[in-house]
Amino acid sequence: MTYCVAITLERGLVFAADTRTNAGIDSVAQFRKLHHWSWPGDRVLVLLAAGNLAVTQSVVSLLNERLGLPHDKKTPSLLTVPSLYRAARLVGDTLREVRRTDGAELEASISSFSASFILGGQIGTEAPQIFQIYPEGNFIRATDDTPFLQIGEHKYGKPILDRVAQSSMRLGQAAKLMLLSFDSTLRSNLSVGLPIDILIYERDSLEVRRQKRIGADDEYFRNLSAAWSDALRNSFAQLDDFDV
């Protein structure tokens, strides 16, 4: 499984993805699920991937392959699409293309066809945005009402996002929130594992300045995790017991 989350804020975007993949619990490996492309001054695109690794890698390979093609209108690429909406359509169409190639065999097997993505970034003067692309290739865009999107093993880490996430947050504050959402998920589900890739995009910067891979030895994450556990246990202890 996988856990990926992204949030859209007034000040920019924050993305995070774990790196564990597994085909059964006895076949566990580490793969990057956070991909990004940047052409400084023009556009930044970030893609988070969940689901069947063969499918998501094919999508990323096809997206990369098209970057090298001539920039005509018949072969849109992440470099040439005029908007994030068109970029999301491109990812969705590429996913449909992979389904046409591999879908029948996968559906006939026990593994089935599964893949979903979060795409975000900024193109030119357009506002930064994030999209969630479904296995069918269609997609939704996050808005201020619910500024975050999640894919993969999303339930364990959702309650804290539901309580705290707001589009007015500072970028570093949102990154902290996402790491806490990961912390709950890591504790409760073995299929999501460290390290976590995190990328913070500052609005209108049009380049990737802040990203980090957070492993088990990361001092900030270890302190955050311990402090949060303590805070939860202390808060719990201070609430009145139930009595009937």
Place this chain on the structure above:
Amino acid sequence: MTYCVAITLERGLVFAADTRTNAGIDSVAQFRKLHHWSWPGDRVLVLLAAGNLAVTQSVVSLLNERLGLPHDKKTPSLLTVPSLYRAARLVGDTLREVRRTDGAELEASISSFSASFILGGQIGTEAPQIFQIYPEGNFIRATDDTPFLQIGEHKYGKPILDRVAQSSMRLGQAAKLMLLSFDSTLRSNLSVGLPIDILIYERDSLEVRRQKRIGADDEYFRNLSAAWSDALRNSFAQLDDFDV
């Protein structure tokens, strides 16, 4: 969907279940999912049910029907089984019986056959125990390593249990923990809804003394929910932001 949780403690057992059922989001109803039988001085049995309501109701109806039969060894009932292990087998066997009756038609439809149970209580001088019964009719027993069991929509409410649950807790403290686990679930998933039925069993009491239905107007639950939200937000604000 449904959320049910139970915990086994040195001092006894605590059970909780929501009451929302839905067949699609436009067909929502309220049904009791916490059932109990008590023969004071002899035994107390508590059953939490998740899954297809027609299936779980059939199981409960058959269990009740057998209570009225003559107490011979060929027709075991909740009243006559000599141990909780045998009670769990009885529930599992009854579930298999319902599968034989209704399984084929349900598997052929979109709804499929789904049902799981948590059974707990105490029989005579045996220690109180809780069991989780799977749709296949087999089951596991909770131990001190992981003293709680969950069925239904369990992921949202699992992180707080993973952090806090211990078999040395007081009964009222465990009930508070379960209500917080419900609070996270209720906020994040519409298919789980108030009121919550909660039952606290005191070890060796061999009767049901403490149970309550907790609705939206329950003062303790409202205060708990508000205080927990405040505590989480305050704790979050006090942790250092992420910086890279």
